[in-house]
Amino acid sequence: MSKSHAAGAPPKRTIDIVNASLKRRYARERRFRLVGLAAVILGLTFVGLLFADIIAKGHTAFVQTYIQLPVTFDAETLDPMGTRDPETLARANYQAVIRDALRNEFPEVTERRATRALASIISVGAPSHLRDMVLKNPDLVGTTREVWLLADDDIDMLMKGHIDRNLPESERRVKDQTVGWVEQLESQGRIEKRFNTIFFTNGTSREPELAGIAGALMGSFYTLVLTLLISFPIGVGAALYLEEFAPKNRWTDLIEVNINNLAAVPSIVFGLLGLAVFIALFGVPRSTPLVAALVLSLMTLPTIIIASRAALKSVPPSIREAALGVGASPLQTQMHHVLPLAMPGMLTGTIIGMAQALGETAPLLMIGMIAFIVDIPSGFTSPSTVLPVQIFLWADSPERAFVERTSAAIMVLLAFLILMNLGAVLLRRRFERRW
Amino acid sequence: RDSIWIAGSSTVFPFSTAVAETFGRESSFPTPKVESLGTGGGFKLFCSGVGVDKSDISNASRAIKKSEFEQCQANGVTEITEVKIGYDGIAIANAKSGPALDMSLGELWLALAKDVPNEDGKLVANPYKKWNEINKDLPDVAIEVLGPPPTSGTRDAFVELAMEGGCDSFDSVKALKDSDKDMHKAVCHGIREDGAFIEAGENDNLIVQKLIANPNAVGIFGFSFLDQNTDTLQGAKIAGVDPTFETIGDGSYPVSRSIYFYVKNAHVGTIPGIQEYVAEFTNDKAWGPEGYLADKGLIALPDEMRASVAEQAQALKPMAAPAK
Amino acid sequence: MHSSTLLIIVLGLMSLAYYLGRKRAIVSAGGAGRISTLHSLPTYYGLYAALWAGIPAILLMGLWTAFQDEILVALVKAELPGSMLEGLSPGAVGLLVNDIKNLASGAIVSRVATPEMQAAADRFALFSQIAVWAMWLGVLALAVGGMAFAWLRTNPRMRARNRVESIFMVILVVFSSIAILTTLGIVLSVLFESLRFFQEISPLDFFFGTLWSPQTALRADQVGASGAFGAVPLFTGTLMVSTIAMLVAVPIGLMSAIYLSEYAPRRVRSWAKPTLEVLAGVPTVVYGFFAALTVAPFIRELGMSMGLNVASESALAAGLVMGVMIIPFVSSLSEDVINAVPQAMRDGSYALGATQSETIRRVVIPAALPGIVGGVLLAVSRAIGETMIVVMAAGLAANLTANPLDSVTTVTVQIVTLLTGDQEFDSAKTMAAFALGLTLFVVTLALNVIALHIVRKYREQYE
Amino acid sequence: MSTTVDEMSRRTGAMSSAELAGGRESRATVGDVTCANPRMVCRDVDVFYGSTQAIKGVSLDIGKNEVVSMIGPSGCGKSTFLRCLNRMNDTIDGCRVTGSIQLDGQDIYDKGLDPVPLRAQVGMVFQKPNPFPKSIYENVAYGPRIHGLTNSKAELDEVIEGSLQKAGLWNEVKDRLDKPGTGLSGGQQQRLCIARTIAVSPEVILMDEPCSALDPIATAIIEELIDELRANYSIAIVTHSMQQAARVSQRTAYFHLGDLIEVGETNQIFTNPKHRLTEDYITGRFG
């Protein structure tokens, strides 16, 4: 054991070699770190950009233009019999009441075309608003009240500047005459933008000013609750079985490859499967959160399983041995030690899988969710649509006012996503530890 | 199921939903459910039989085909009422900041066809790179047209109305019609694949936005989108005719198609409200030239035609088998 | 009497069974002081009882709800006067029944109710009432019966833990087989149509053809039907777009994961990671608009200014944005597994004088490899399966090109457009979608097999 | 001193290569592998890691109320053999055990046998301390909890205090029972693992170098514990300290390259080894 180094040459000190190369290594270290930082910043920038873009486009949808008019609830028109019978009141012609109110406000408008144009500055949803007022308080009949009425979407766009008043009339959807009326109302303080509650309480509508996100939101809510309830336990359970209990052989290899492969199946194919199996074979009702959740669960399962298996793999075997060594059963070992340690990864898979399920439209195409459904769903089996589908449909609508509503709906979806993830993220942080 | 189920064309979807919404609001019936599946998908569902789990009404941006009708018959959907509801213009437009276009259908065809006749009438691969190579009056910009993909009904309609109309203005091509029918069709319908025509998906708003971003590009899409974006877009004149409600309605603007819906008569009387829905749709308040559908971009049928279609529709008169 | 109420009651009974089972076990052992004489923990006796109370009852409930309607309808139909059903197709009968149901539930009906209808509706209402009662009785009886059974079987020598665990194992096996069933379902739902497609179009043309033009091939009078179903451009397009996406997502995702888990302060990490995860949940329509209206024009401008000929729709734009979308698949999943590498591994490396980046590259990443590969595979899968972004930003033209500035289309885009566009019965065009789906399935399967072997080979298992 | 070591190692080196050259077939054990009152009976146990054989036809009894110590050069298969005795080798991929191992007459590798109660009965202290990433309290409480050994919190507390005390750790950790067990020093972790094992009062205890990270005083405490446990239980201990083997065990088994070379009364082994290899190893102790 005399000489440990190469023949002859005096042994070179390690530290000299190290110092000689240190600068290079540090340069690499710095580069590596910088690249990492850049990657994070880049990723966050993308998030920021998307958010900024969406918020810039969509924030105006949270206000809505209203027009104040003195409305005479004419007893003659609304309740000619004077019975105040709710049935009669409900069927009365509130359109006429609004028409009269406008006529009183703009007596100079008499020509037929102009009258029609004038009437169209108020939303077609306004009459039902008046009807609701009257039904709630029949004493209104016969009185005159100042009422804020919902403006038409074109007026709304005009007020928000999405329709440019300075353009030549021919290039503008809102004609000079209407602009004149709006300006007159503006000067009287009879037109203003108020918080858009309708957006949050209504189902969808073909009229942008009446269109709300509530139906899609509830649809998404029901769908995702079910998806989570189905896919999380199944995903984690399957991962647990395959990774920890199943004998390791060709058969389980096949299953593993299979699951990885399922992740690569285009989502629309899951729609096909859902149509063929759930709807045609099992008779699950079409266009419902139930069938959507079944399809989306199948779609998210691979994500959850793959993430969960990776998480299980990363738990050191010595921890399993420790538990088994004191006489814990394999299942107890998993439940008490391995699962909690693998939970962060499983939750990550769930977060990402659910995020994907929340944003997905393609498979829903096949199972009747790309639909116009006005009513707000009341359960897992009532027809409904979901947020991404609503966004998809609004984005494809010609009306200008749907542009901002599309972005606002995206904001709602993102808020939903963030809320949904918040719980999981907090939970995940509790489970995270190094060993 | 206590509500009507409508499914089909995405083109008819905006109109159908507007009627459905009004119907739901103003009648005692629940608001119908309207699905956007595309014309073919709508028929597939519609013709798969009679029953609660089959749609009641099918929207279509073209007339039902013979094969589809036969499929319907085979599956027991024997009585179908066809309701033609109006026209959907196909706009050819570009950004206001770009050059104004005015061309004939023939020139449009020359710009988009795969093969065009050269001076001596022989077919060659489309050599035109710029509009003004076709006609000096056209602008000096590269041909770049954003249009619907082959899978869309709009594309079908465009090909049949614009391209076929255009190609027949060339005698050499027209002559083919008699000599080699297949050849004629192939020549007329073939759209160039060298990048000048870009298949841009079914989202018309996206095309509108892309046009605004790229003033040299020309887009092909539904008229209602042009109507909503008159501040930024200009429609190309076809043979001097601007696309407007009037010109499309009276047929002087050539690129427009009829749109329809089809009622499954067997469901009438078992699903509540179908008749009432048809009545609501075929009411002047809805589909008339001043009706609320006009606001949504529907181009109404001429008055007499409307009256007769409305009568037949409300009587639920079954249609005869289509010719093709 | 909603069935969710019943479900809640059953759940309540399960907790009761748990409580009783546990207590019974303790009592049978001879009191709280002697539970060590029990075979298993009292908890397991409780769980055993709860499972006996719950599982049969819930199974019955599921079956009942699945078949109740069918049986009731059969009963009602049987009593309808024959004249009403005469000559009606099954679908029409269904409609009639639907009307009767509407009548029974008081919803709007389509016509004036005939006395027969009214009678049938009354009968239906009565039967449903009875059925609901019967179900309640049956389910509750089964729950209580199960509870009693478990109660009777509870004795100190009963191997409660083993039984409960085997039930759980059965459940786990069932869960795992769902993935297999899904695969089976998918293969079956695309196989037959694909076979029919291949009867019409030669597989040779499909797999080796370089021209994809399904629409024109459809027409009977099509000139060159051969070659119009060449899937090669679709696969190269898929390959190109996914590759670009992965070139964006893997470096950014992996480096973010590394930075967040190894370098970043804990606080930064705790909010940056969930923030990145939002990227996975943004609807693809939004990305599509972003790609088409922001990125694509930008690339075009850039390309033009460099004298390149850039299509306004390019694989590059779609790929870049898609890459952004799948960043969290790589970043979050990798971050978790990197975080799980034991500190002792890092210490071993540091103590030899390795810099942090050397430690990460040579020790941490290899040890975390299976998880990272899992994340990357998921990301690839997502990239292959994505449609909306490609439709909106890369166009739909099936160009066979290696130039990322050209427009391309992908397999999934074609599947979606073929299936949702103006489809026709039994045309090769519609069936092509299925063939594409099947082919994609097989191709990705092969890729996954390779990936599995690579992971096996390079896996470094720490203790 | 260093010359002695030099000689020693040269000798050992030569020996091992001779052994290697001599092939790896199993050989008869010198001494009596049986004992009067056996609890565990192993016969012809082979263990393979993949294709390499780590244990070759080992037969050995572990008697009631006795401590058997296993000695032998590093890598000779002591841990492997020990892990067979409560089927901990099941968790190692590619590890295969043949032969018969019985606990109280029952084959523990029997298909129908449930390893869970077996492991509760045959406790194990691993060579590398592996505390759970939980609090110190939870580490020790885990076993009693899952086996339902205690009926109340107070009783559990008592068991935990008792176990920690027996392991000689109580004084050091009594103020920090809620701190993670992974934040202890090496020796403390080792004692924590001992406490964790004895908390479930197994009847056979397998200890793989339980004192390797302990100072003499702590070692003495553990040795005393072993002595105390012997009154009721059986213990198998792997150790590299022959002094320790001599102090705590009644019988000693000497392993070499997977073979059990010699078994016998501890006294006899250390004073009068019969096999040349044993003798070489024992005498090496003074090197």
Added chain:
Amino acid sequence: MSTTVDEMSRRTGAMSSAELAGGRESRATVGDVTCANPRMVCRDVDVFYGSTQAIKGVSLDIGKNEVVSMIGPSGCGKSTFLRCLNRMNDTIDGCRVTGSIQLDGQDIYDKGLDPVPLRAQVGMVFQKPNPFPKSIYENVAYGPRIHGLTNSKAELDEVIEGSLQKAGLWNEVKDRLDKPGTGLSGGQQQRLCIARTIAVSPEVILMDEPCSALDPIATAIIEELIDELRANYSIAIVTHSMQQAARVSQRTAYFHLGDLIEVGETNQIFTNPKHRLTEDYITGRFG
């Protein structure tokens, strides 16, 4: 025997509680902490884990060509102190080091100093063997590779063979260099970690119980290695075996509850300890 242990433990118990009661302030070390030719100089080193202090004002030199051994009861802070010397404590969350530690006159906790060359110079063998989940070859090759110590594969092979041979592992693993290092026995892993450390020829080597899992023969090889390394380098070794400390080290430091109680010539410490605590501990060795 058992009575002696009994007495011993009672005495120690009493002692520790007295110490505990006496508060945890630092105390002056008995003996000369300096040495003639110091390579590392520590002065008033405090180490805190969160709010608890694990090392209290320890001053100690480690000289050129000397082996310093550190002894003391489990949990007294030996590992903690050792880890300070090459800043391995940096990796522990909440661990804080104050005071000054110099290597060749350079403060290693200096802001500007970077730990990478420091650690290349001051190598460490951990208490718990932590081989990388790589092949045996790669485990040893790791250090030379990252530092670029060798210029060719052949040279690297030579270094690896040399290191494994010095650690006494070569014979056992030469046929399975491509097998994972985690598949080795406990003692083999420990020797692998030693080989890994010496493969980079650090000038100061910190060894935390390097022989805890080794049989006497392997221990002798390592001790010989230490002796050989001393010719050129400085070594600090933590050990629980006082015999070992006596055999390999020139100076010995005795730690107790975070204090450095006494430092001195190894001979003097073991034959004539000056502090009562040291004496108690040393004599405990015979308990």
